[in-house]
Amino acid sequence: MASSRFDAGVAPPTLSIEDELSFQTAADIRVSLMDAFDRASGELRIDVSAVGSFDLTGAQLLYAAGRTAEERGIELTVEYGGNAERFAKFYRFAGLKPLGGEAAD
């Protein structure tokens, strides 16, 4: 189930993604991400600390967000929180570099 929430009142503005970041929710999350980029100015944080399940499609969305941030000149950070170790294991297994650099290595 896709669940995301954008909070423009914090610094930096934050899109929190919860529950699922996967093939099933990729289309919805993409829309939320694009919306967050449109509303962010200069800075954006994506918070995935409350994500329950996650897959390669979800990882691609984060990389796409990174690419978008580059293009728009927005400083993007990814908050992994308590999920840092799980994400790091996933990235290591897939031979990928964690986006945002906060996943435990």
Add this chain to the structure above:
Amino acid sequence: MKVHDDPLETFREEARELLTELERALMQLEEDPADADSVDSAFRSLHTIKGSGNMFDLDQLVSFAHIVESVFARVRDGNTPVSAELVELGLQARDHIGALLATGDAAAEGLLEEGAELEKRLLALGGGEDAAGADAGAATGGGPAAGATEPAEAPATTAATATPDATPDDPDADAEAEERTYRVTFVPGEDLFRTGTNPLLLIKELGELGSALVMGFTDRVPSLDSMDPEACYISWDIVLTSSAGENAIRDVFIFVEGNSEVSVQLIDEGSVLDTDISYKRLGEILVERGDIAAGDLEQAMGSRDYLGETLVERGYITPERVESALQEQQYVRRIREQRQVTETTSSIKVSTEKLDSLVNLVGEFVSMHANLTHRAETREDREFIAMGEQMEALVRDLRDLSIDMHMVPVDILFSGFRRLVRDLAQDLGKEVALQIEGSETELDKNVIDSLKDPLLHIIRNSVDHGLETPEDRRAAGKDPQGTVRLAAYYAGTNVIIEVADDGKGIDAEKVKAKAAERGIIAADAELSEEQMLDLIFSPGFSTAAAATNVSGRGVGMDVVKQNIEKLGGTVRVESRPAKGTRMSLRIPLTLAIVEGLLARIAGGYYLINLAYIVECIDMQAMERNADQRIIDFRGEVLPYFDLRRFFGFPPASVEQSQLVVVSNDERKIGLLVDSIHDNYQTVIKSLSKVFERVEGISGAVTLGDGTPALMLDVDRLVRVGAEEVKE
């Protein structure tokens, strides 16, 4: 293992060893269908045979092995259960591969027909489907939303075999085969996720073939605006070190070939001869991988700055591509470094012929040393005596080392009998369990080779004549399944090999009657039970009322006995009616060199194997009963046996004689000799025809001064002596 100049012959020999492994795994699966290790072992053996066979263009063998392998891939993945049919088919397939191996691609038509029939049956079991496909299918069966993997789960199940920081020191299961390193480029088609395929499962399977460096690339991932969120944009380069071969690697991707780009490039041969640790330069790797054009590289090279930085700055390439090329460079260098260390510090293959020559030379050297010591002592040359003593430790170490190099576990002999017993039981309609004990016991390789036929015959006899049919066993109140126990254990410098069954036993009286009927003994001969049982070793003896196609092949137990005795060993039979029969083979650890005590009898020299000797006694000091030929040996009544009399020499004064107390583990007896010399190590030569039939003699040796000596057959003498004393 022999090393041949002809690589094809080397492959054949390795493949035969793998077939033995396969057979062992199948036999284990028959006993324990849930044994996952045996499934893996069967799969690996087939996989390696297929991969190596491919290098020699053995198309029929490769194609057939692939089908069998894929059956075991399905078993491994839980898609096909282990069944009696699977084991039976696996064994037939194993034999067929063995036959293809022997004939190459020039297989006879009959063999090809047999193969075609087997293929049909294998395909019915799911052969021909690919292992990777089975994995991916199983994992992505959830429909088009697949490609999903729980982040905490996928790495946890795969980290051991395929992680980005995997190093070449992860031992591959097929370490016996030569490992090579490949660069596997996997660019999934954009619709891969929609087909229900999870690329990470393919990477996991690839990692299971060896050790892998996985490098993912995100440079195809577009921005959010232009991306299709359900498309796959990530691609991979996987540097894989494996002995599995290119075909096995390609097989992993067989179900995604249609919509993905997969290329496999050999980047390190893993050759023993390749001692160059350095690997390709960064630019070479990038061009080879197609990351940059050769022209761009040339231009960037001109700048003389750091190449990677220059390439990124000029926009020719992304930083992750440069970084992955550097990782590949480091990985291959580490492999090469490690290979150099391994190849210079671990093991090498030496042909058994060379080992035989070494053992013989060491044996001659041992004799030469004995000669030197003997002459130095005769001349009372202190300097040479001291040198001889110094050499002794070296000679002993050299002898032990050369013998040790020749030792192999009896498992290589025993494991082959599993199949024999299984097939015999099936042919004879019997239920038989083979218990193997002490398979780690080591014996001289040449001894093991010579033991195969005698043991084969004994085991055949046990299953054919010893064990009853299930009906007869039930009627006798026994478990319908009979047992044959094959055990090996050390006994001093010998190994005892026992073949015991819990069958009907041998009827000693019936044996005696049969021997009398055949003129082997007089009808009124009075024999102990042991002597009666020993008659089965008489030439031409057979207890079978009708020769079966299993045991009755014209080879009797007399030939078995002769073969064992040729090895310097002995064979003994014990049997209890309705309880079973036990054949015990006592085999010297090595054939090459023996250490013995040199004794003189009537002017001649005789060597007594030290392994049998308990003690030497001066007869003058002993209380004895001359009529009964017994002495009081520390409160124990010990019979003694006059070897002068036994070999037909004139008698001598017993008081002036020496008594060598020997034991064959079952009996102890004194052997009366004229005098005793020192310990003596020597090489045993085979006996000439003249001496072959002389009872009590098992071989000949040449002493240091060139004098011949005869090796006493102590075990035989103990038995003959014990009987004579009884009379």
